[in-house]
Amino acid sequence: VTVRAGIVVTGTEVLSGIIRDENGPWLSEQLRGLGVTLSDVIVVGDRPDDLHASLDFLAAQGMDLIITSGGLGPTADDLTAEVVASFAQRPLAVDPDLEERVWAIVARMRGRWRDASEEGMRAGARKQALVPEGAVVLEPVGTAPGLVVVGDSVPPVLVLPGPPGELQPMWSAALDTPPLRALLARAGVLEQRIMRVTGVPESELARLLREAPLELGRLEITTCLRRGELEIATVFEPAADGDYASLESAVVDRFGDRVFSRDGSTVDEIVAGLLLGPPVTTVAVAESCTGGLMAGRLTDRAGSSAYVLGGVVVYSNEAKPAFADVPAELIASVGAVSPEVAAALADGARARFGAGVGIGITGIAGPDGGTPEKPVGMVCVCVSTAAERIERTLQLPGGRATVRDRTTTAVMHLLRRLLLAGGAAEAA
Amino acid sequence: VTVRAGIVVTGTEVLSGIIRDENGPWLSEQLRGLGVTLSDVIVVGDRPDDLHASLDFLAAQGMDLIITSGGLGPTADDLTAEVVASFAQRPLAVDPDLEERVWAIVARMRGRWRDASEEGMRAGARKQALVPEGAVVLEPVGTAPGLVVVGDSVPPVLVLPGPPGELQPMWSAALDTPPLRALLARAGVLEQRIMRVTGVPESELARLLREAPLELGRLEITTCLRRGELEIATVFEPAADGDYASLESAVVDRFGDRVFSRDGSTVDEIVAGLLLGPPVTTVAVAESCTGGLMAGRLTDRAGSSAYVLGGVVVYSNEAKPAFADVPAELIASVGAVSPEVAAALADGARARFGAGVGIGITGIAGPDGGTPEKPVGMVCVCVSTAAERIERTLQLPGGRATVRDRTTTAVMHLLRRLLLAGGAAEAA
Numbered sequence: 001v002t003v004r005a006g007i008v009v010t011g012t013e014v015l016s017g018i019i020r021d022e023n024g025p026w027l028s029e030q031l032r033g034l035g036v037t038l039s040d041v042i043v044v045g046d047r048p049d050d051l052h053a054s055l056d057f058l059a060a061q062g063m064d065l066i067i068t069s070g071g072l073g074p075t076a077d078d079l080t081a082e083v084v085a086s087f088a089q090r091p092l093a094v095d096p097d098l099e100e101r102v103w104a105i106v107a108r109m110r111g112r113w114r115d116a117s118e119e120g121m122r123a124g125a126r127k128q129a130l131v132p133e134g135a136v137v138l139e140p141v142g143t144a145p146g147l148v149v150v151g152d153s154v155p156p157v158l159v160l161p162g163p164p165g166e167l168q169p170m171w172s173a174a175l176d177t178p179p180l181r182a183l184l185a186r187a188g189v190l191e192q193r194i195m196r197v198t199g200v201p202e203s204e205l206a207r208l209l210r211e212a213p214l215e216l217g218r219l220e221i222t223t224c225l226r227r228g229e230l231e232i233a234t235v236f237e238p239a240a241d242g243d244y245a246s247l248e249s250a251v252v253d254r255f256g257d258r259v260f261s262r263d264g265s266t267v268d269e270i271v272a273g274l275l276l277g278p279p280v281t282t283v284a285v286a287e288s289c290t291g292g293l294m295a296g297r298l299t300d301r302a303g304s305s306a307y308v309l310g311g312v313v314v315y316s317n318e319a320k321p322a323f324a325d326v327p328a329e330l331i332a333s334v335g336a337v338s339p340e341v342a343a344a345l346a347d348g349a350r351a352r353f354g355a356g357v358g359i360g361i362t363g364i365a366g367p368d369g370g371t372p373e374k375p376v377g378m379v380c381v382c383v384s385t386a387a388e389r390i391e392r393t394l395q396l397p398g399g400r401a402t403v404r405d406r407t408t409t410a411v412m413h414l415l416r417r418l419l420l421a422g423g424a425a426e427a428a
Numbered sequence: 429v430t431v432r433a434g435i436v437v438t439g440t441e442v443l444s445g446i447i448r449d450e451n452g453p454w455l456s457e458q459l460r461g462l463g464v465t466l467s468d469v470i471v472v473g474d475r476p477d478d479l480h481a482s483l484d485f486l487a488a489q490g491m492d493l494i495i496t497s498g499g500l501g502p503t504a505d506d507l508t509a510e511v512v513a514s515f516a517q518r519p520l521a522v523d524p525d526l527e528e529r530v531w532a533i534v535a536r537m538r539g540r541w542r543d544a545s546e547e548g549m550r551a552g553a554r555k556q557a558l559v560p561e562g563a564v565v566l567e568p569v570g571t572a573p574g575l576v577v578v579g580d581s582v583p584p585v586l587v588l589p590g591p592p593g594e595l596q597p598m599w600s601a602a603l604d605t606p607p608l609r610a611l612l613a614r615a616g617v618l619e620q621r622i623m624r625v626t627g628v629p630e631s632e633l634a635r636l637l638r639e640a641p642l643e644l645g646r647l648e649i650t651t652c653l654r655r656g657e658l659e660i661a662t663v664f665e666p667a668a669d670g671d672y673a674s675l676e677s678a679v680v681d682r683f684g685d686r687v688f689s690r691d692g693s694t695v696d697e698i699v700a701g702l703l704l705g706p707p708v709t710t711v712a713v714a715e716s717c718t719g720g721l722m723a724g725r726l727t728d729r730a731g732s733s734a735y736v737l738g739g740v741v742v743y744s745n746e747a748k749p750a751f752a753d754v755p756a757e758l759i760a761s762v763g764a765v766s767p768e769v770a771a772a773l774a775d776g777a778r779a780r781f782g783a784g785v786g787i788g789i790t791g792i793a794g795p796d797g798g799t800p801e802k803p804v805g806m807v808c809v810c811v812s813t814a815a816e817r818i819e820r821t822l823q824l825p826g827g828r829a830t831v832r833d834r835t836t837t838a839v840m841h842l843l844r845r846l847l848l849a850g851g852a853a854e855a856a
Contacts, residue, residue, distance in 0.1 A: 011650075011652065012648070012650040012661070013650050013651075013652035013654075013659065013661065015452075015456060015466060015468075015469060016453070016456050016457070016460065016466070016650075016661065017452065017453020017454065017456045017457055019652060019654050020448060020453070021449075024443075024445065024471065025444070025445020025448070026445065028443060028444050028445045029444070029445055032444065038443060038444070038473075039472065039473070039475075039478050040443075040470055040471065040472050040478060040482065041443060041470070041471040042468055042469070042470045042471075043452065043468065043469040043470075043471075044467070044468050045466075045467070045650075046650060047467075050467050050468060053489055054468065057485045061481055073630060074630065074631045074634055075630060075631070075633070075634040075637075075651060076634065076637070076638075077649070077650060077651070106631075117632065117635055119635070120631050120632060120634060120635030120638075121629075121631050123634075123635070123638075124631045124634060163653075165825070165826055165827075165830070202501060202502065202503060203502045203503070203534075203548050203549050203552045204545070204548060205503070206502055206503040206504065206548060206551075206552060207545055207547070207548030207551070209503075209504070210504075210548075210551075220440070221505070222439075222440035222441050222444075222473075222474060222505060223441075223503060223505070224439065224441035224447060225591075226441070226447050231441065233440070233441065233444065285720075285741070287720075290724070291723050291724050291726070291727025291728075291732075291736070292713075292715075292720035292721060292722065292723030292724035292725075292726075292727065292739055292741065293720060293721075293724040294720065295719050295720030295741040295743075296718070296719050296720035296721040296724045297720075298719070298720075299719025299720065299741070299743060300719075300828075300829070302794070302795050302796065302828055303796070304719075305743055305744070305797075308719070308741075308743050309743060309744045309746075309747060310740065310741045310742050310743040310744055310747040310751065311720055311740070311741035311743075312738065312739070312740050312741070312751065313713070313720065313723040313727070313736075313738045313739035313740070313741070314738050315723075315727060315732075315733055315736050315737060315738040315739075316733070316737045316738055316781075318737075318782075319737060319738040319781065322780075323738065323740065323751070323780075352750075352751075353744075353747065366730070367730050368730065368731070369733075397593070398593055399593075400728075400730055401728070402593070
């Protein structure tokens with residue numbers, strides 16, 4: 001039995017692109033883990049009619065569950081509880097106990113704001129305590145309570161707040177409510193597997209899928225190019241496990257070590273694992289055009305202080321000799337954007353920080369600064385240890401942000417190669 | 429006359445949250461500029477029935493225009509042209525000239541990939557040249573052509589490719605097609621204004637809107653908290669210009685200099701403008717817990733090399749004395765996370781790089797490393813010039829990524845204050 005769900009994300013600020021929706025993707029992942037098939041994510045503004053129409057649409061599509069995010073705040077443009085009550089044909093009333101609990105939270109936060117008025121905050125708390133008759137209340141994580149609203153002839157609606165920091169902790173409480181427990185008991189289990197490939201065009205994968213003697217009928221395969229990598233995501237019922245195994249073998253046979261992940265792990269995770277060892281390998285960065293993003297990406301992960309010693313952002317030409325020991329003569333002779341300077345940056349970062357691995361990055365992120373010989377998007381990167389060095393001169397497509405981001409991805413892959421080679425050398 | 433549009437974003441990889449949709453927000457902004465009201469953004473997977481149902485829904489909602497993004501690639505899961513042809517009841521056929529143009533592009537790209545086969549790429553080009561009868565073809569930017577499909581009893585559908593780098597350049601060509609020109613001629617003009625406020629709770633703004641003697645009926649006001657700032661976006665017809673002016677005055681009267689932007693400019697833009705002067709003020713960073721993100725944020729902007737000299741990521745305690753002249757005794761006596769060390773980092777960055785402004789950041793991003801005295805989320809920041817210094821000890825909510833990101837926002841606001849004060853001093 002398939003359980004299908006639809007998500008409605010509310011908020012003019014999301015619809016208008018002012019803020020990005022993080023809840024659709026997160027909920028999607030949670031639902032997949034529970035064997036629920038997600039059909040649609042609909043983003044609507046703060047117009048009640050549009051929200052109502054999208055609920056009606058999802059109900060008409062035969063959804064077993066609708067999840068809303070957002071529109072539970074204290075301001076007048078937050079209308080979700082009201083619209084869902086109307087959709088489920090349940091009258092709305094203030095829950096006085098809930099109002100007090102919300103007020104207790106709001107009152108604690110008052111100190112954080114200069115001259116916030118009690119009266120305004122009281123009115124907000126009362127609005128946030130409006131509950132459709134018979135709904136299950138999910139206790140607030142921020143100030144907004146969530147709701148599970150069950151109507152007579154419509155699918156149950158799980159009403160969650162918009163801030164991801166509130167929505168995510170509320171999710172497990174929602175799963176524990178009787179309406180959702182009953183629904184999820186009906187859901188089957190779907191497997192989801194992800195392979196990641198670097199340096200392969202999408203059309204080559206398409207050809208493999210067309211031509212290889214594979215049973216693909218029971219596999220839902222999606223391929224996408226993302227940050228320069230090709231991701232192959234496959235969803236299937238457990239009975240199709242053998243079909244997936246054949247697909248995986250065919251992809252690995254065809255593309256070899258360009259398939260860098262078979263378990264969905266990202267190159268960042270793989271590199272972090274390799275650096276953590278044991279033994280731990282430390283790393284330091286000297287970067288120019290990425291301006292700190294390489295070090296920022298390496299330190300994204302909790303626990304990265306175990307292996308990241310630090311970095312230097314040598315944005316000006318004067319900074320390259322001063323902070324990474326790049327000889328000024330070298331810059332003068334071959335130019336700041338050159339494989340030689342990238343190598344000197346990597347070696348300099350390693351020496352200055354006393355790290356096991358050094359990373360050097362120098363390039364032209366654009367939009368200005370390109371020349372016919374060294375166009376925008378040309379980036380020289382190098383990763384080095386005392387024993388080994390891998391250099392690449394990249395020519396990256398796209399605008400400034402893309403060039404900077406793709407550079408960090410390319411360096412992650414070089415790090416992976418360097419660390420795997422080092423491990424092999426050690427084992428030999 | 430209001431012209432209404434809906435957007436359908438296709439792709440299981442977007443629906444499942446593997447990649448983020450950038451096209452909905454971008455198209456939303458373009459439509460707003462043209463006076464078109466966007467009602468819904470619907471994300472569906474690569475199931476043809478779901479795409480068809482969402483087109484039917486938007487048509488039933490009375491949309492004047494539907495825009496799709498994605499599903500135009502060479503692989504079998506790319507089905508948009510086929511589904512839109514069925515929706516508009518137009519037969520689909522290969523356009524042989526278009527096929528040759530697509531093939532010419534694909535053939536040029538072949539060299540980028542190891543062992544890509546001509547046959548696979550040929551089949552892909554043929555698929556991408558399938559055009560519904562009577563549709564206007566938009567020339568490919570990548571390899572995928574776009575389409576404007578006009579049916580008899582359905583709204584026109586603008587079919588665009590998924591990659592933002594292809595969709596965005598194709599947009600102006602799309603606006604220049606007869607069906608879209610006709611439609612846009614009917615659209616009115618809507619004004620959009622944005623104010624940005626820091627340090628004000630949403631409920632206080634709500635109270636102001638409730639209590640102030642303002643005419644708000646013709647203003648569509650949306651407020652949202654974003655990266656710790658409050659954004660007030662208002663859309664209105666030109667006739668309501670005076671109402672908006674009154675709203676703006678009321679907000680500025682009430683919140684004073686916490687209203688840091690009245691023209692929608694971001695704090696990043698404001699700081700960049702202040703640094704550019706004239707005269708130019710240079711800046712350098714010494715950062716610990718943000719791990720490069722502060723320098724990365726400062727260098728996000730094209731032209732930032734005019735004022736960013738560089739930075740050091742002093743992630744380890746040994747790096748702080750070595751790269752930013754923080755006395756080791758100071759770290760030993762007051763701890764690495766302290767206002768004193770933040771100030772020493774700012775001064776050290778300034779001195780080492782010879783910059784006009786130094787930024788120092790040290791804190792506990794979590795999830796580990798917190799203590800009762802110095803909990804996760806405590807971050808000490810400092811911005812300094814030779815003459816002035818502003819320090820703050822922040823206690824930020826949220827997880828590691830949020831703490832790191834909010835820290836950079838807080839520093840941007842301190843930079844703004846420091847630079848405005850400097851400017852005032854100069855003028856005096």
